[in-house]
Amino acid sequence: MMNTDPLTEDSRLPEVVIPKENAVFWMDGRGRWRNRHGRFEHKRIIDHFNRSIRRDRDGYYVTQTRGDVREKVYFTYDDTPLFVFQVLTEDPMHLVLNTGETVALDPARLFVRSDQLYQARGDERIKFTDRALLAMSPYLEERPDGLSLRLGDRTYPIPDRCPIS
DSSP, X not given: OOOOOOOOTGGGSOEEEEOGXXXXXXXXXXXXXXXXXXXXXXXXXXXXXXXXXXXXTTEEEEEEEETTEEEEEEOEESSOSOEEEEEEOSSSOEEEETTSOEEEOOXXXXXXXXXXXXXXXXXXXXXXXXXXXXXXXXXXXXXXXXXXXXXXXXXXXXXXXXXXX
């Protein structure tokens, strides 16, 4: 997810960059924001952080405007900062990410790693949350040769490795 934001007033402001080792928050392996006090609880703050996730050549960061500067804070994450929060099951199926972005479900890019379902996008991994997995459960089948996705009359095997290197 490269930062492709159009030029805005905020992007013209002087930028303060905070490296991830100095960030006071991080994302856990289930897509939850945390700081030294524990898990973030306020939905508006969580939504703001999720919508603010961007990526550049140095990694993932969140950005906000504070006064007359634009803060760019790189953050640590346990697995991936991209999560499927909602599955739109109409045909074709789409995935709503924690960032607010909607992407098409691509059966050829699904994979399982450590009993977790992901979809690859370029060099990024998008992890399905437990709630998203529940929405996907009518379409998933455990077979002798592994997990498969069934859409209509087609069955797509889901490999135990990322299909994109």
